[in-house]
Amino acid sequence: MRTGRSSPGLSLASALVYLFLYAPIAVLVVFSFNQSRLTARWRGFTLLWYTTLWRDHRIFHSLMNSLVVATATTLICVVLGTMASLAWTGVAGKWRSAGEAVVYLPLIIPEIVIAVALVIFFSFIHLELGLTSLILAHVAFCISYVIIVTGARLAATDRSHVEAAMDLGANEWRAFFRVTLPLAAPAILSGALLVFTASFDDYLISSFVAGVGSTTLPLQIYSMLKRGITPEINAVSAAILAATIPLVYIAQRLERGSLSLRRAMASLAGIFAFMAIPVLVRTWPSSPNVPQLNLYVWSDYLSPRLIHGFEQAYHCHINYDYYDSNEALLAKLQAGNVAYDVVTPSDYMVQIMIHQGLLARLDKSKLPNVWAHADPRFLHLPFDPHNDYSVPYAWGTTGLAYRADLVKGKVDSWSVMFNPRYAGHILLLDDMREVFAMALKELGYSLNSTNPAQIREARDLLLREKPLVKGYNSSNFQQDLAAGDAWIVQAYNGNMTFVMHENPNIRYVIPKEGCTISVDCACIPRNAPHKKLALEFINWFYRPRVAALFINDCGFNTPNLLAPRYVRPWLLRNTAVFPNPASLTRCQFMHSLGRAMLLYDRYWTEIKAD
Amino acid sequence: MEKVLQWFRCRPKWRVTVLVAGSLVFLVGLMLLPLMYLFAVSLAERARYGTIRWHFSLQNYLQAFHPLYLEIYWRSFWIALTTTMLCAVLGYVVAYTIALRVSGGWKSVLLMLVVIPFWTSYLIRTYAWMLIFRAQGVLNNALLWLGVIHQPLQLLYTTSAVFVGLVYAQLPFMILPLYAVLQKLDPALLEASQDLGASRWKTFFRVTLPLSSQGLAAGSALVFISAASAFITPDLLGGARSMMVGNVIEDQFAVARNQPFGSAIAFLLTFVVLGILLASLRSTQRGARELL
Numbered sequence: 001m002r003t004g005r006s007s008p009g010l011s012l013a014s015a016l017v018y019l020f021l022y023a024p025i026a027v028l029v030v031f032s033f034n035q036s037r038l039t040a041r042w043r044g045f046t047l048l049w050y051t052t053l054w055r056d057h058r059i060f061h062s063l064m065n066s067l068v069v070a071t072a073t074t075l076i077c078v079v080l081g082t083m084a085s086l087a088w089t090g091v092a093g094k095w096r097s098a099g100e101a102v103v104y105l106p107l108i109i110p111e112i113v114i115a116v117a118l119v120i121f122f123s124f125i126h127l128e129l130g131l132t133s134l135i136l137a138h139v140a141f142c143i144s145y146v147i148i149v150t151g152a153r154l155a156a157t158d159r160s161h162v163e164a165a166m167d168l169g170a171n172e173w174r175a176f177f178r179v180t181l182p183l184a185a186p187a188i189l190s191g192a193l194l195v196f197t198a199s200f201d202d203y204l205i206s207s208f209v210a211g212v213g214s215t216t217l218p219l220q221i222y223s224m225l226k227r228g229i230t231p232e233i234n235a236v237s238a239a240i241l242a243a244t245i246p247l248v249y250i251a252q253r254l255e256r257g258s259l260s261l262r263r264a265m266a267s268l269a270g271i272f273a274f275m276a277i278p279v280l281v282r283t284w285p286s287s288p289n290v291p292q293l294n295l296y297v298w299s300d301y302l303s304p305r306l307i308h309g310f311e312q313a314y315h316c317h318i319n320y321d322y323y324d325s326n327e328a329l330l331a332k333l334q335a336g337n338v339a340y341d342v343v344t345p346s347d348y349m350v351q352i353m354i355h356q357g358l359l360a361r362l363d364k365s366k367l368p369n370v371w372a373h374a375d376p377r378f379l380h381l382p383f384d385p386h387n388d389y390s391v392p393y394a395w396g397t398t399g400l401a402y403r404a405d406l407v408k409g410k411v412d413s414w415s416v417m418f419n420p421r422y423a424g425h426i427l428l429l430d431d432m433r434e435v436f437a438m439a440l441k442e443l444g445y446s447l448n449s450t451n452p453a454q455i456r457e458a459r460d461l462l463l464r465e466k467p468l469v470k471g472y473n474s475s476n477f478q479q480d481l482a483a484g485d486a487w488i489v490q491a492y493n494g495n496m497t498f499v500m501h502e503n504p505n506i507r508y509v510i511p512k513e514g515c516t517i518s519v520d521c522a523c524i525p526r527n528a529p530h531k532k533l534a535l536e537f538i539n540w541f542y543r544p545r546v547a548a549l550f551i552n553d554c555g556f557n558t559p560n561l562l563a564p565r566y567v568r569p570w571l572l573r574n575t576a577v578f579p580n581p582a583s584l585t586r587c588q589f590m591h592s593l594g595r596a597m598l599l600y601d602r603y604w605t606e607i608k609a610d
Numbered sequence: 611m612e613k614v615l616q617w618f619r620c621r622p623k624w625r626v627t628v629l630v631a632g633s634l635v636f637l638v639g640l641m642l643l644p645l646m647y648l649f650a651v652s653l654a655e656r657a658r659y660g661t662i663r664w665h666f667s668l669q670n671y672l673q674a675f676h677p678l679y680l681e682i683y684w685r686s687f688w689i690a691l692t693t694t695m696l697c698a699v700l701g702y703v704v705a706y707t708i709a710l711r712v713s714g715g716w717k718s719v720l721l722m723l724v725v726i727p728f729w730t731s732y733l734i735r736t737y738a739w740m741l742i743f744r745a746q747g748v749l750n751n752a753l754l755w756l757g758v759i760h761q762p763l764q765l766l767y768t769t770s771a772v773f774v775g776l777v778y779a780q781l782p783f784m785i786l787p788l789y790a791v792l793q794k795l796d797p798a799l800l801e802a803s804q805d806l807g808a809s810r811w812k813t814f815f816r817v818t819l820p821l822s823s824q825g826l827a828a829g830s831a832l833v834f835i836s837a838a839s840a841f842i843t844p845d846l847l848g849g850a851r852s853m854m855v856g857n858v859i860e861d862q863f864a865v866a867r868n869q870p871f872g873s874a875i876a877f878l879l880t881f882v883v884l885g886i887l888l889a890s891l892r893s894t895q896r897g898a899r900e901l902l
Contacts, residue, residue, distance in 0.1 A: 010707060014704050025735075025738060027742060028734070084630045090626065110836075116859060120651060139636050147633060201731045221734070241730060248725055331863065334660060334661060484745040485745045597659070604866065609682050
């Protein structure tokens with residue numbers, strides 16, 4: 001109490017700010033022990049989410065990747081950064097200011113700008129995206145921390161120590177290791193800690209430059225967040241917090257100089273082991289020498305049983321990533337530096353990808369199951385008349401889902417989406433073609449319209465609707481509906497299957513104006529590294545029991561004529577997965593839009609941005 | 611070994627070059643060059659399916675000044691500004707308390723409590739607010755239980771949620787620089803002011819605030835810049851009408867595939883950020899150096 005008078009107001013205000021800082025973290029940790037899956041009401045203590053976490057292979061693989069990337073980044077940054085800061089103390093003049101500008105660049109430029117610059121640059125120099133590109137990118141944005149922190153320390157140290165050592169006969173090498181390095185060591189260690197955390201935490205840059213099988217922990221957590229909230233995320237968060245707090249403690253004491261270097265190093269090694277040992281235990285059995293298969297599919301188009309089944313049958317390892325829109329898939333493949341073996345674009349996107357030369361011709365003789373079991377309705381469609389590049393993987397409709405307990409009256413038309421009574425409770429897909437399809441159908445046009453006047457009319461309708469829309473969401477709209485965060489959503493049918501089963505108030509309809517029917521196709525990109533295994537996967541997927549497993553686990557339908565024999569009875573009765581054939585006559589396939597695509601793209605950006 | 615060192619000692623320029631080379635490869639090759647490439651792309655055109663056509667055009671920059679995008683910049687600007695001001699007020703309270711009102715063990719404990727969130731994953735801290743704001747989330751449940759409301763409030767996917775998330779994420783960036791300057795403040799000055807009859811508020815506005823302006827400017831620049839270019843917070847907590855400039859850029863690259871246009875917006879954002887930074891550096895040249 002240096003200024004004498006105490007002020008209870010100030011103390012109270014500070015206490016409130018600290019409450020603001022820690023209440024969310026406390027909530028997070030407390031609810032990681034909560035029995036209830038969906039609600040934030042306390043239902044009793046459980047360690048279930050921690051055991052779920054322990055069994056989750058994806059989490060541990062991503063944690064392994066994060067540790068590899070962060071460790072490599074830290075080592076490279078420390079060695080190169082320390083070297084640079086050593087030289088730096090002697091430089092002056094215009095070179096110094098030029099150098100400083102470059103060193104401060106990564107700290108000044110917004111992270112999103114660095115991310116997009118790196119991703120197009122990597123595509124330009126044909127650097128394949130993966131762990132290497134991640135490490136290179138991380139070093140590029142982290143190395144400045146070491147240069148600045150160590151540089152400041154070296155600038156502050158007295159050169160006379162070094163000179164004294166050299167006067168006493170030490171050569172420069174010896175003087176460095178015996179004098180300079182010990183003096184700079186605390187700064188180097190703080191720099192290293194900073195780099196490690198920055199690299200370990202990074203989401204934005206990593207999300208752009210990660211490739212096949214190089215998903216890091218933040219990327220994994222982000223996709224879990226996007227796909228729905230489960231207490232498992234709380235558990236993983238609490239575990240990360242538990243590892244962070246001692247790290248901060250060490251960093252703080254290092255900074256104040258109240259911790260000896262040796263003890264700091266020992267504690268850091270301890271924390272690292274605490275994180276690394278479980279990871280090694282959990283990721284050990286997977287040997288890297290088995291053949292790899294890299295899948296890039298719509299979210300929810302794989303299940304653990306499917307993956308495990310194929311891995312067992314073909315003695316291989318499956319790496320997989322999910323995408324949420326055809327356009328996101330196109331963007332990744334166009335960059336040309338990702339090595340996926342199987343992708344699942346929708347009909348109209350298959351046409352674009354064939355046109356762009358992104359897909360490989362399929363060796364049809366290797367796909368006997370497909371020709372034996374595929375529903376002919378989904379073969380020889382106009383986008384690929386001879387199935388030279390694509391075979392159907394799954395099919396579905398994009399309709400309307402709603403909460404019958406919250407939305408009054410009969411819902412069978414898109415017009416409910418434009419009803420001001422439901423303002424703030426409507427979610428649309430974050431999918432350009434589907435949103436336009438809805439508006440065009442509401443206006444009574446074809447959803448493949450290339451007529452500029454009709455497209456503009458659809459845009460105007462969507463702009464007018466915008467104040468009613470709560471958000472654009474393609475990844476976990478079904479959970480928002482289940483949780484009551486939305487009442488009416490534009491929905492892919494398969495995403496609704498399980499929530500409808502759990503909550504009978506959730507309904508899915510094909511609106512009377514009609515909607516999209518789409519078929520997502522298994523395709524092999526032209527630059528796929530494992531084409532043979534990719535064909536085997538597609539053929540295996542067409543075994544009736546495997547196809548049924550897909551329907552049972554994922555909730556989407558697949559064009560396999562024999563699959564329904566093995567599908568769970570309640571699923572056969574579910575109208576989202578197995579719709580009434582009459583309602584399908586109202587549905588329309590999407591086609592590639594040709595030049596009109598530019599107009600759609602521009603209007604879509606306008607609508608999203610409005 | 612000795613000979614090599616000897617050779618380098620006689621040629622200091624070579625010595626510097628070799629030592630700096632490694633870092634330079636990364637900073638120039640993987641930072642400066644990509645940014646220059648980004649600039650080149652921003653002057654190109656988009657081909658129909660989203661590839662780059664190398665044809666010089668200023669069209670992207672013209673398009674970036676379409677009223678629609680001006681509205682987004684404006685939204686990003688005022689969201690960032692409000693976030694900065696809220697952080698300044700809350701941050702000042704905490705920094706002042708730590709620097710001038712407590713001592714010894716408490717000081718380091720309170721300081722560490724500020725630093726912990728700073729080191730904790732940004733994603734996790736944002737996620738915590740998703741838990742709180744959901745319709746069946748902690749806050750709605752508490753308010754329903756208390757009888758304050760009878761129907762869950764729609765809190766998640768709103769601009770207010772973005773505000774809370776941003777203030778929460780950026781607060782340590784404000785507290786730390788403020789603490790750094792307040793820590794150096796001579797308490798004798800405050801005592802002198804009060805001894806001479808100034809009220810507590812007057813002392814604050816006439817003495818404390820001017821003397822801590824450097825920290826305030828540095829913290830504000832840090833908070834403003836990160837808030838203005840935020841991506842994760844509006845993406846996870848925001849709704850249909852809280853798109854910020856960072857989301858537009860991401861969308862142009864990841865979904866709309868208009869890389870030239872996305873590059874142009876990215877460059878405009880960079881220029882604005884650099885401008886703000888230079889302005890605040892000029893006012894706090896010394897303060898910023900001490901900070902880093």
